[in-house]
Amino acid sequence: MAKNDLITRFLIWRLRHLSNQSFILILSGIIGVLSGLAAVILKEAVHSIQIFLTEDFYTEYANFMYILYPLIGITAAYLLGRYVFKDVGGHGIPDVLFTISKKNSIIARVKTFSRVVTSALTVGFGGSVGLEAPMVVTGSAIGSNVGSLVHLNAKNRTLLIGCGAAGAISAIFGAPIGAVIFAIEVILLEISTTSFIPLLIASVMGSLTSLILIGNDSLFNFNLTETFMASHMPYYLLLGMVCGVVSLYFSRMVRSTERFLEAFDNQSMKMLYGGAFLGFMVFFFPPIYGEGYNTLNILIEGNPAEILETSPFFSAFDSPYLFLVFLLLIIVLKPIASAITLGSGGSGGIFAPSLFVGGILGFAFAYAKNQLGFHIPLPLAHFTLVAMCGLMSGVQHSPLSAIFLIAEITGGYELFIPLMFVSAISYLTTSYFQKDSLYTLQLKDQGKTLESSRDQELLSLINISHVIEKDLHPIHPDARLSELISLVKISKRNIFPVVDDSKHLRGIITLDDIREIMFDEAKQNTVLIRELMHSPPEILFTTENMQSVMDKFEKSGAWNLPVIMDGEYVGFISKSRIFNAYRNKLIRQKLGQRN
Incomplete structure (x- = not known):
């Protein structure tokens, strides 16, 4: 208190x-x-x-x-x-x-x-x-x-x-x-x-x-000594496309691995198998351990041989081509290892793994090109950093964040041009095949969605139960036309739901449906409602979100649609009611911004 x-x-x-x-x-x-x-x-x-x-x-x-x-x-x-x-x-x-x-x-x-x-x-x-x-x-x-x-x-x-x-x-x-x-x-x-x-x-x-x-104990400790050269741009173009493809692999492998782990109903078995498999990956490929930023620092500083020393298998070999195989296997395994960590019950994120895979990819790209020996040599540190930007842009769909983040941690803007170029190429390559970022896709895998615009955001704030109109007069399918005429006299609406004894919606009738016969006294006593009713163009359910409701209005071209809850008729929703609710939400949001 x-x-x-x-x-x-x-x-x-x-x-x-x-x-x-x-x-x-x-x-x-x-x-x-x-x-x-x-x-x-x-x-x-x-x-x-x-x-x-x-x-x-x-x-x-x-x-x-x-x-x-x-x-x-x-x-x-x-x-x-x-x-x-x-x-x-x-x-x-x-x-x-x-x-x-x-x-x-x-x-x-x-x-x-x-x-x-x-x-x-x-x-x-x-x-x-x-x-x-x-x-x-x-x-x-x-x-x-x-x-x-x-x-x-x-x-x-x-x-x-x-x-x-x-x-x-x-x-x-x-x-x-x-x-x-x-x-x-x-x-x-x-x-x-x-x-x-x-x-x-x-x-x-x-x-x-x-x-x-x-103090200055940052994640990356290095100084760039080489300068950017315009002659490297063709290689950056190729690197950008490779980053886009690897970004696709990264996203899809993370999601596939997580879906595989979801098949385990027993959490203990999930932790046991996941933890054990991850442990064996780390045992043979120690750079996969943790975030991996220390490995990137070693590569950027020009000491690639150090990352092989802790591997029980690869440390025995001294071959540049086997070293490349080692790096490529890390690129393949890191997304799987990250997904296993999260899917088994661990806590973390894919931000660092995407940077790590990008760094390894960029280094391997430049290292492989230099081993071939043609044209001009490529700076290993530059390509390592630029590829980190490319993977972050492709996986997270955040090209600007990737550009400025890597530019700042390098201590300057020496690489600004290749960072912008590779980020754009990677993003375009990835988004051509996959419109959403990994974050959005992970939400969709959980059955969750995000609003992609302010209009959709405002619509999501409207509860369907708050816009249901219940002032329409229902009529029984076995009623006669004369009974409907009586309802027309007291109703302010031109649409009538046809509802049976079990409160099930059987159809609808509008004034247009009876205009030509409503004054015919003979038909008033002989024509039944079931002979006049017809199906509504769409049916709404109380469990739907407002975006789905608007999609049905757009598809049907209707201005009024019936609403069903647990199989029973509950009322109608009109476009005008939704627009009014939307307008009120918009006004409240603007007032909130001013306050």
Whole structure:
């Protein structure tokens, strides 16, 4: 009670002394700091666990603990999520998108900390997923719950969710511009100019929090020494197309693997088989362990031989072609490993795996070309980074986020031209065959959909039960025309549902159907309603969403359609009623934006 009184007094003070815009700016800074702090805690926890588990491993021996670690991590994460937090891991960013679209941007409070713990265990013990998605969930949950605490509306809660996502990504990568664009391109989709400032503040505060707590300890530590050459552009064109194809493979393999795991009804068997299979993949291909960013740093720094040293099979060979086979197998296996980690009960996301696969692909592309020895040599670091951008663009359908994120983590804009080029080519190649991002496809696999436009978003807010009209007079199919005439005299509508004793809709009658005979006294007493009725052009059900309702109106060309619930007639819906409800929602949304 005392807590509620304190919040109430604060809100009253705020209304008197702070405008809504100023209040949002202050909240965005606070959320940026909290999201940055959560990102630092998660990143340091994962690195500490990994160092503790693997620092005594010898490169000259097979390290069999690689087989066991993922199973332990996935099991611990699932049990904590299932029985302690009541928040099992899985897809992070898709769930945030669905919450914004369908749940008025209200995220459960437990998500402000649950994913930090379960993701630390999953990734720290070798789960082949990334920390970015859990941090986006955590930051978004912080934004949503802060907004709910101070009684903000859904529109402002959504903006604070974007602030939390921007603060988390900025803290992880040290890329404030890329983080803002990611929040706009992936999380918020639509944003006004005034909403852009809070995202900037949150992103900057998240990055500053990370800098203050851990300094310049970024995910990628390297300096580009080679310059961009226009003569490399034909190779970047080819790389962009290859990135698009691999993006398709990545998305489809993740979804196929997840569907395969869903066939296991027993969660214990799912964790056992999934964890064991993942462990064996990590044992033979140690770069698959965890996020994999350390492997990319090794490649970018020009020490590719180091990634073979921990493999019990490939370390015995010293052949550039076998090394290429090793890299290609990692590209093939990483999406499977990521899907197994998530599908078995682990917590994480595919953000980092897509960057990892892109980096390996870019390095392998340039390395293979240089081994052939024709034309000019290609810079390995450049192609590694640019391909990371290409995969992120193709898998997540976020080309701008990919461009600015990689540009910032390289410490400059030396690669801006090839980043833009490869991102565009990869996106075009992928979207030609697959219109939706992996996040959207994962939601569709769960039977969930997102609104692709503001019109559809507003329609989704209209409850079908609120627009049903029940002022139409039903008539029995065995009634005579004279009884219908009596209803016409008192009805304000020109359509009459024909309903039997069991409340089943048998058909409809309109004034046009009886206009020519309604004044014929002989027919009034002899013609039955069942002889005049006809089927409606479409039937609506109370379980349908409003987009489906509008599709039926469009297809049928009707202005009024009957509604059925559990097989019984309940009323009609008219286009004009829907348009009126839509207009009211639009007015309320605009008033909410002004406030």
